[in-house]
Amino acid sequence: MAVPEGASCYFCLDEGPDEEGEPLVRDCSCRGDSAGFAHLSCIVHYAEHKSTLEANSPAFTTSWEDCPNCKQPYQNKLSLDLASAFVSFAEVTYGCPENSKWDKINVMHSLRSKIIILNNIMHSKSLYSSQDSGMLKVECETLIKKLLSMVERMKKDEKMDGWVHMPRTSFEYNFCEMIGVFEAFGYGCFGASMSLDKTEESNNTSIKYFEKARIIYNLFGKKKKSKEMESHIEIFRARSAKSNEDDTNVRATDIFEKLRINYETKLELHGLTSVVTMAAGLDYAKVLLNYNHGIEAERIVMKLVTESCRVHGPEHNCTKSAEELLEVCKERYVMVLPYRGNLFQALRYENDGEICVLTGPLAEPRKADDERMLQVASDLIRPTFGCPVICHGLVSASHLNGKVGHVRAFHKNSRLAVHFEDKSQKPASVKADNLRIAFELPTKG
Ligand SMILES: [Zn+2]
Ligand SMILES: [Zn+2]
Structure with a gap:
């Protein structure tokens, strides 16, 4: 992390590294050129002081876990450094065998705090x-x-x-x-x-x-x-x-359901912008995406990106992982007729939608160097399963125009089965000419 010129520690007010060369650190949801920078040892002193006053209350742990400036949790190495300092402090202050049971509970609180941090870090790394x-x-x-x-x-x-x-x-x-x-x-x-x-x-x-x-x-x-x-x-x-088991379809719905409940439980317990809820939301969205429920996945991830950016800022781990997944959600895969077994990624329409710009063919895993850009007449493009599409130009079924859904199957006569995002709308068999790739999902409602 780069510390901007002139930034100072908001505890001791010194600019830049202190006499022992200890640098300024910041890794929470503070943003901007000056907010929230501090020396690790200054945060530790402050937290020691605060938690001595708050022993045996829920606030005993707060000053070690949350930045007093933005009120959000510290993350990454800083959170771990503080958790380690917390355990040392608690063990030295309250951990002697002759200490009271209340003192021992303080030590248990510090262990709990560090276990949470380690768990968070391990799980975000593995993800x-x-x-x-x-x-x-x-x-x-x-x-x-x-x-x-x-x-x-x-x-x-x-x-x-x-x-x-x-x-x-x-x-x-x-x-x-x-x-x-x-x-x-x-x-x-x-x-x-x-x-x-x-x-x-x-x-x-x-x-x-x-x-x-x-x-x-x-x-x-x-x-x-x-x-x-x-x-x-x-x-x-x-x-x-x-x-x-081989019955993957049944299992897939089963897994969605579990991951959805997990996400919703976390939402209720910790709130949308907690690190734990965000990770659960991304897990859920990944499975949705893998099973061609791209629209639902994209909606969830968009919400996570917006909220994470608002609360934690663009540089935060939560925001970055959500943005990474959003990029993937926004990839639109198509085939080109006559189909020769190759997939392409559609990038945009040109000439009022007559032409579609593609990159590909796609290898597994993708090799950017081997892909090239091409312009193909849009009537030769077929969206693949799960690709978000919008209906247009329908005459007898004009109520479907502007409705977004994804492709679920290919029917005869260039028709595609579309399942709509709006579940009250029955799936329909729509001519390819009446479908356009939805590069951006329309805003809901
Ligand atoms: Zn300081
Ligand atoms: Zn902060």
């Missing part, structure tokens, strides 16, 4: 690049084990057996609930971490851990969290079933 996240995974699982063993010790030391049956308003019940939520969190994250191995075996282990977490959340009536675990379990079950 958007193939960098080795093995080291992070080992560290994450070590921290989870540490947290779970603290939970076990706490249960024993406080003799918590049976507390869950105390009246809901009692101190015992509430304490038991708090420890239970830590435990469920640990199991849930273990499941998420195991899932990175992407083997049949790790898949099943993930399911087991999500189950454990779900049971505990259920026990304490945490409906949303238990629903979240439920949707993870369903996705993993659908995935292992998919690799076992």
